[in-house]
Amino acid sequence: MKGRFYVIGVGPGDPELMTLKAVRVLKKSPVWLAPAAHKNGNSTALTIASGVINGEQKEVLTHHFPMKKVHAGKPADPEVEQAWREAAAIIAGHLEKGRDVAFPTLGDPAIYSTGFYIFETLMEMVKDMQVEIIPGVSAIGATSAAANMPLCLGNERMVVIPATFEDEKLKDILDTFDCIVLMKVHRVMEKLVAILEELDLLGNAVVVERTSLDNQRIRRDLKAAAKDELHYFSTMIVRKT
Numbered sequence: 119m120k121g122r123f124y125v126i127g128v129g130p131g132d133p134e135l136m137t138l139k140a141v142r143v144l145k146k147s148p149v150w151l152a153p154a155a156h157k158n159g160n161s162t163a164l165t166i167a168s169g170v171i172n173g174e175q176k177e178v179l180t181h182h183f184p185m186k187k188v189h190a191g192k193p194a195d196p197e198v199e200q201a202w203r204e205a206a207a208i209i210a211g212h213l214e215k216g217r218d219v220a221f222p223t224l225g226d227p228a229i230y231s232t233g234f235y236i237f238e239t240l241m242e243m244v245k246d247m248q249v250e251i252i253p254g255v256s257a258i259g260a261t262s263a264a265a266n267m268p269l270c271l272g273n274e275r276m277v278v279i280p281a282t283f284e285d286e287k288l289k290d291i292l293d294t295f296d297c298i299v300l301m302k303v304h305r306v307m308e309k310l311v312a313i314l315e316e317l318d319l320l321g322n323a324v325v326v327e328r329t330s331l332d333n334q335r336i337r338r339d340l341k342a343a344a345k346d347e348l349h350y351f352s353t354m355i356v357r358k359t
Contacts, residue, residue, distance in 0.1 A: 121213040123240060123247060125233035127226040127254020131162075131351070132330035133169030135255045140222075143252060144171050147220035149212050151205060153232050154180045163222040181205045183232050187282075194235075202232075206239040213244055226256040229278070230301065258299050261326040261353040265336055269355070270297050281306050281354065285313060292317055292356065300354040307344035310354065314340065323356040 124143050129135035144150065144167055152164035161180045167173070181204065186195045193199075209219045227233040228251075237249060258278060262269045270276040274296035281300040283291070292298055292313070303310060303325060314320040325337040327349045337343040 119216055120244070120246070120248065121215070121217045121219060123209060123213060123237070123249045124218065124220045124252060125227045125231075125237055125249070126167075126220055126222050126252045127231075127256075128163050128166045128222045128224065129255040130225050130257040130260040130330045131166060131328060132260075133166050135260065135330055136166065136170055137252070137254060140252050140254060141170055143250075144220050144222065147176070147218045149177045149179070149217050149219045150222060151179045151181060151209060151219055152222050154182050155185055157182045161222075163224050166224075167222045179208065181208070188235070202235050202239045205236050206243055209236070209240055210243045213247065223254075224257070226254045227251050228253065229256050229258065230280075255330075257301075257329055257351065257353050260329040261299075261355060264326045264329050264334060265324045265355060267324060267355055267357060268297075269299070274359070281310060285309070288313060289317065292319060292358075296358050298356040300356070302350075302352075303354045304348040304350055304352045307340070307348060311340050311344045314356065319356055319358065322358055323354055325352055325354045327352045329353060 124147060126140045126143060128140055150173060152161035154161045164180065183201045184197050186198050188194050188198060212219050221233055221236060223231045223233040241247060276297040277291055277295045278299040279291060281303040311320065314323055320340060323340055325340060325343050327335040328351050
């Protein structure tokens with residue numbers, strides 16, 4: 119009997135935000151394979167999981183996934199696809215031996231997560247694969263909570279996008295929706311500040327760095343924030359009302 123593959127959302131950073139189900143499944147899974155952003159680097163998802171669960175009795179593996187853009191409907195960079203295949207092959211080997219494998223991933227697996235790419239790649243390798251996706255608290259929800267700012271109320275419309283959208287498309291989105299969540303803002307803050315100022319929305323925005331962690335920072339003065347080197351884990355919410 120083959121093992122089961124679990125893609126597990128471990129939340130945005132605070133181990134206490136892990137769900138009971140995430141903790142239970144990680145405890146019972148003999149193998150963990152965690153994503154790492156840098157070669158020979160630490161895995162943030164693994165650090166979160168280890169804050170609740172002792173992994174000493176587990177076979178804990180980390181795998182490097184290059185931090186390169188992936189565009190929906192288009193082939194991924196060959197280096198990225200190779201990383202997916204390598205990780206899937208490692209997981210497949212354990213599944214064939216009847217061992218469950220847990221893939222802890224930041225936030226919620228449904229939102230910009232490597233977990234689904236691994237799942238899709240693995241589906242091509244393992245017939246009759248058993249898989250379960252376990253949702254987690256997203257950075258989006260945690261940012262909203264940290265800023266005491268709702269995402270949507272009543273009939274409001276919300277959109278979540280990468281902050282690297284082209285300027286004109288971003289302006290159209292800001293004009294169309296009531297609440298706009300911008301991910302990966304750390305490298306484009308100056309551009310975002312200019313657009314928000316042009317649209318008279320600068321006072322409607324907040325940025326949260328390292329949401330839910332002890333060193334979390336809530337930035338309401340976006341002009342000042344744009345002068346700093348923001349952390350990679352920075353999310354912006356713009357509410358028009």
